[in-house]
Amino acid sequence: MFRLEGVGRRYGRGRWALVDIDLTVPPGATVAVVGDNGAGKSTLLRIAAGVLGPSRGRVLCRPAPVGYVPERFPVTTRMSALAYLRHLGRVRGLGTATATRRAEELLERLALTGDPTGPLNALSKGNAQKVALAQALLISPELLVLDEPWSGLDAVTHPVVVDMLAEVRAAGCAVLLTDHAAGVTRVAASAVHRLHRGRLVLNETPLNPAEPVFRVELAGGGDLDWLSTLDIRAMDQLDGHLTVQIEAGHRHALLQAALEHGWLVESLTRVGGAGQ
Numbered sequence: 370m371f372r373l374e375g376v377g378r379r380y381g382r383g384r385w386a387l388v389d390i391d392l393t394v395p396p397g398a399t400v401a402v403v404g405d406n407g408a409g410k411s412t413l414l415r416i417a418a419g420v421l422g423p424s425r426g427r428v429l430c431r432p433a434p435v436g437y438v439p440e441r442f443p444v445t446t447r448m449s450a451l452a453y454l455r456h457l458g459r460v461r462g463l464g465t466a467t468a469t470r471r472a473e474e475l476l477e478r479l480a481l482t483g484d485p486t487g488p489l490n491a492l493s494k495g496n497a498q499k500v501a502l503a504q505a506l507l508i509s510p511e512l513l514v515l516d517e518p519w520s521g522l523d524a525v526t527h528p529v530v531v532d533m534l535a536e537v538r539a540a541g542c543a544v545l546l547t548d549h550a551a552g553v554t555r556v557a558a559s560a561v562h563r564l565h566r567g568r569l570v571l572n573e574t575p576l577n578p579a580e581p582v583f584r585v586e587l588a589g590g591g592d593l594d595w596l597s598t599l600d601i602r603a604m605d606q607l608d609g610h611l612t613v614q615i616e617a618g619h620r621h622a623l624l625q626a627a628l629e630h631g632w633l634v635e636s637l638t639r640v641g642g643a644g645q
């Protein structure tokens with residue numbers, strides 16, 4: 370399963386942009402990362418997508434193909450949106466006719482309002498973002514990495530992107546995305562992590578305000594792939610202690626799994642949702 374283990378990243382001799390990141394993105398799951406400006410989100414996503422290497426740690430079992438929507442889509446080319454997508458489609462192994470059809474379908478679905486045959490660098494920010502999304506979805510990705518996918522998009526396109534993400538997920542694609550909390554609440558993320566100054570910490574913002582969220586503190590058990598086994602919202606692991614957030618409906622399954630794997634439940638606290 371795709372995961373980052375002990376990943377750290379430093380640019381030159383500056384401070385560490387990422388410190389000791391452990392993150393798993395199971396197939397068919399959406400994992401979201403939120404955080405303040407400069408927290409390290411884009412760095413984490415670049416490493417996940419494979420466009421940047423880690424300074425420390427390992428990236429394991431990255432599925433292919435990877436679809437990647439970077440934070441800033443390079444729109445320097447004078448090639449048209451259609452020609453650009455057709456070109457990328459061919460690079461990724463599609464025939465010309467299929468690449469053209471796929472590009473047209475995606476641009477239509479994403480409601481590109483600019484001229485698809487005009488120069489890419491003349492498109493508005495939102496339309497350029499639509500081309501960025503289209504290039505990531507030209508061929509069905511096994512891993513989709515999206516850096517603020519809703520950035521600059523008009524409101525009518527938001528639900529289209531949500532639907533597209535649900536479709537790739539249903540096909541077994543692992544989705545890793547970053548956005549501001551409001552964006553993340555649009556997708557049914559199986560886990561939301563907060564990055565703070567390069568470190569992953571727990572995010573206590575309930576995704577579904579109707580459902581209570583519990584924080585469970587556990588200690589000292591055996592190996593268990595918590596994120597893929599259970600419907601966990603967020604988790605944080607430190608020195609044999611594990612803190613997990615889970616919606617009320619899933620807490621009994623979590624306690625059962627904890628028991629079976631020798632984990633001691635230290636506390637169970639309601640932290641959010643339903644009237645809080």
Ligand SMILES: Nc1ncnc2c1ncn2[C@@H]1O[C@H](COP(=O)(O)OP(=O)(O)OP(=O)(O)O)[C@@H](O)[C@H]1O
Nearest residue numbers: 380383386404405406407408409410411412413440
């Ligand atoms: N190419 C680079 N060279 C040097 N430092 C960089 C580079 N890219 C990012 N950094 C630094 O790494 C840290 C994390 O940046 P990053 O862009 O990953 O954060 P972010 O959470 O995506 O921020 P934002 O929400 O503003 O996009 C910041 O201190 C940033 O200045």
